Amino acid sequence: MFKKQAVYVFIYFSNLTFNLMPFFLLKKIFLVLLGAKIGKNSTLHTPIKFFNLTRKLNIGSNVTINPGCYLDDRGGIFIGNNVNISHSVRIYTAGHNINSPDMRYFERSVLISDNVWIFPNVLIMPGVKLGKGCVILPGAVVTKSYPERSIVGGNPSKIVGSRDCGTNYCINHSYWFVN
Template sequence: MTKSQKDRMLAGELYLAGDPELVAMRQECKKKIQAYNRTSSDEPAQRQKLLQSLLGEMGEGCYIEPPFYVDYGSQVKLGKGVYFNMDCMLLDTCEIKIGDDVMFGPRVSVYTAHHPLTKKARLSGAELGTPVEIGDGSWIGGGAIINPGVKIGKNCVIGSGSVVVRDIPDNAIAVGNPAKVLRLLKPEDEAKWDQQVADFFNELKSE
């Protein structure tokens, strides 16, 4: 049985984005995105309903600040407590899997879509994609770009404006273009920040 263009796209194989089924899927997604981006902050129930109809999976406590942009939506899987600041963009020709308690700064872009490297192949109209995964508890700084095929580990910090082109291990701080690991977070980092946060809230209670 011949594969559909949608099946090829989801499998990370060459496919034609102009296929009528895929065009219809993107058009339906655009309608929902436009509706979502027109909502106001006093319409949380409407926003939640639209996101649930748009995204493939979404855990409890997720919040996406409009405007928000996505190609299909159905390939996006969010864990619990995910937060996106404004102007984030996801090109989800393949799966984008985002773990629990992941936070995006403004204008973060996640791309699964890419193209053949040679001119003749690109002009053929064939495209392809590779999945992206971001682990639990990671923070992606504003303006960062996550490229196709990248896997970011758990509890990572990606500096603002970074361009991530290769996998990042758990507990890493990575910055730059291309993003490179500066160092790994250590137990003493956690102890230090836990103490600072505890002191901060104790101070608030005493005021």
């Protein structure tokens, strides 16, 4: 019991420390020291809340994660290159099986491929894989995986279109004080 509580206290103070750091480079170094892998030119705005801060957080290059996001990295979050994660996105990798008599706990990683654009207030549930170039529209609740270039929206989410253009952009939103 004491050991588990000590872990939660460590996570709380790690989140607090991360969110009080003034520079993107310091935040990146801090997360790397805790075991995360983060590519070049990636920007993590604050506040962001991490659930576990383990070695199961892999962020590619040219990724922007905007304020208000919640990253449940217990089961592993793998983010490709040139990904934009907008304000207040929630990514979950763990939960409880509601069809199990004892509400059995489970973890499933989330994979976000290259050139994915996630709009604000999206929920991504455990085990989801988003193919290259997907666009997730505002407020979507993503409970299943989607193929490349899908435009996804709704609750529950479904394919509402397909991208017919290329994905030749490089994300770089390292502006201070973004709200």
